[in-house]
Amino acid sequence: MVSDLEGSAPSNEAPATATSQPTTPGLTVAAVARRLGVAPATLRTWDRRYGLGPSEHRAGSHRRYTAADLARLEHMRRLVLAGIPPGDAARDAIALEVDPSSLAPVTDIVGGAGAGPPAPQAPPVEVGERGLAAPGRSGGGQVIPIPGGTPASRGLARAALALDGNSCRRIIREAIDRRGVISTWDHLLVPVLAGVGQRWESSGRGIDVEHVLSDAVHAALAERARELKDPVNSRLVMLAAADEETHFLPLWAVAAALAERRIGIQMLGARVPHETLLQAVRRTGPAAVFVWAQIPGSARISSLGDLSNLRPAPSVLAGGPGWQGTPPPGVWVATDLTETVARISRSLGL
Numbered sequence: 294m295v296s297d298l299e300g301s302a303p304s305n306e307a308p309a310t311a312t313s314q315p316t317t318p319g320l321t322v323a324a325v326a327r328r329l330g331v332a333p334a335t336l337r338t339w340d341r342r343y344g345l346g347p348s349e350h351r352a353g354s355h356r357r358y359t360a361a362d363l364a365r366l367e368h369m370r371r372l373v374l375a376g377i378p379p380g381d382a383a384r385d386a387i388a389l390e391v392d393p394s395s396l397a398p399v400t401d402i403v404g405g406a407g408a409g410p411p412a413p414q415a416p417p418v419e420v421g422e423r424g425l426a427a428p429g430r431s432g433g434g435q436v437i438p439i440p441g442g443t444p445a446s447r448g449l450a451r452a453a454l455a456l457d458g459n460s461c462r463r464i465i466r467e468a469i470d471r472r473g474v475i476s477t478w479d480h481l482l483v484p485v486l487a488g489v490g491q492r493w494e495s496s497g498r499g500i501d502v503e504h505v506l507s508d509a510v511h512a513a514l515a516e517r518a519r520e521l522k523d524p525v526n527s528r529l530v531m532l533a534a535a536d537e538e539t540h541f542l543p544l545w546a547v548a549a550a551l552a553e554r555r556i557g558i559q560m561l562g563a564r565v566p567h568e569t570l571l572q573a574v575r576r577t578g579p580a581a582v583f584v585w586a587q588i589p590g591s592a593r594i595s596s597l598g599d600l601s602n603l604r605p606a607p608s609v610l611a612g613g614p615g616w617q618g619t620p621p622p623g624v625w626v627a628t629d630l631t632e633t634v635a636r637i638s639r640s641l642g643l
């Protein structure tokens with residue numbers, strides 16, 4: 294069955310059945326590009342270089358992509374997003390057994406008036422390597438710079454640019470399965486998040502990309518954290534973002550990394566007023582409290598002294614670039630996920 298790619302860049306093509314416009318079987322290169330969330334130039338390259346082109350020939354008109362062509366291209370794109378080199382992905386896609394009887398016909402709307410507004414141009418899915426735009430590209434916010442990018446980080450950046458949340462989640466889940474939460478966070482998620490942030494900073498573009506990526510990171514990490522059913526710790530570990538702090542993804546990285554060690558947490562989430570956090574700690578007596586501040590000015594580090602003055606005192610950890618100044622006694626400033634997890638584990642005697 295041919296359908297739009299899972300979560301691919303949204304297509305504004307009107308469904309064929311929703312209009313009385315005349316229709317033409319098969320899809321144009323532009324229509325396939327929209328469905329897949331790739332540039333038409335990419336499809337032409339895949340055709341020229343790997344022979345993954347439209348198979349339907351019609352005299353006097355452009356060649357059209359059939360449902361089977363589309364199934365192969367969808368497969369190709371999934372593999373490329375997962376970091377497989379395009380040549381290998383193309384070989385696999387060409388070898389894909391497609392049963393034509395299982396595919397619904399693909400139809401392109403023909404005609405202007407009544408066929409709906411033109412679909413928006415899918416964003417280019419090139420990502421820069423080593424902080425540079427791909428050669429021959431204009432840059433200017435069209436790329437996500439990923440210093441030292443890996444195939445997986447490039448795949449994730451491409452999926453985010455295509456606003457393909459399902460592929461983002463799949464890439465993140467697969468990375469966690471293969472190499473665990475800490476390595477996935479440090480080597481896949483942090484570089485891509487930083488690249489997306491940099492793209493926004495330099496061009497003012499990509500809030501949509503940032504939201505799709507954030508949602509996928511949150512979903513994949515929270516899923517891991519919530520899988521833990523029988524934690525080894527009896528005392529709580531509390532995670533919260535500082536007073537005015539809306540960024541909270543690193544809290545979920547901590548939660549998922551602790552879950553891998555069978556340590557359960559209590560998540561308070563974003564923008565936790567200091568007084569609320571203080572009361573929650575008083576009421577529940579956690580062994581450790583981790584507070585994240587991303588943006589300078591979102592919180593004062595001196596306020597964390599109130600937590601470490603409680604008796605019994607929890608281990609108080611502050612993480613993130615938002616904390617400035619000298620921490621009060623009893624407050625430890627964490628610089629990365631590995632240290633944070635190790636420190637929390639120690640506070641539980643593990």
Ligand code: B12
Binds near residue numbers: 490507613630
């Ligand atoms: C995802 C994101 C969002 C998401 C938040 C989703 C969520 N629920 O958390 C959304 C889209 C909502 C968002 C909103 C905003 N954001 Co924002 N966002 C980001 C982004 C891309 C990633 C944030 C993140 O998770 N960072 C965590 C890691 C990836 O980054 P890091 O903290 O720099 O990592 C360093 C250390 O902290 C440490 N480290 C890494 N991981 C870990 C883990 C642990 C446990 C520890 C202890 C340390 C550690 O190592 C790194 C190297 O030193 C950053 C870019 C960036 N570089 O962070 C921008 C960024 C933080 N955002 C920024 C801004 C300005 C905003 C907005 C104000 C404006 C906007 N962009 O729309 C709004 C805020 C709105 C509001 N009302 O508050 C700026 C902040 C600039 C500044 N002054 O610091 C950044 C830096 C983008 C940029 N380059 O300009 N954002």
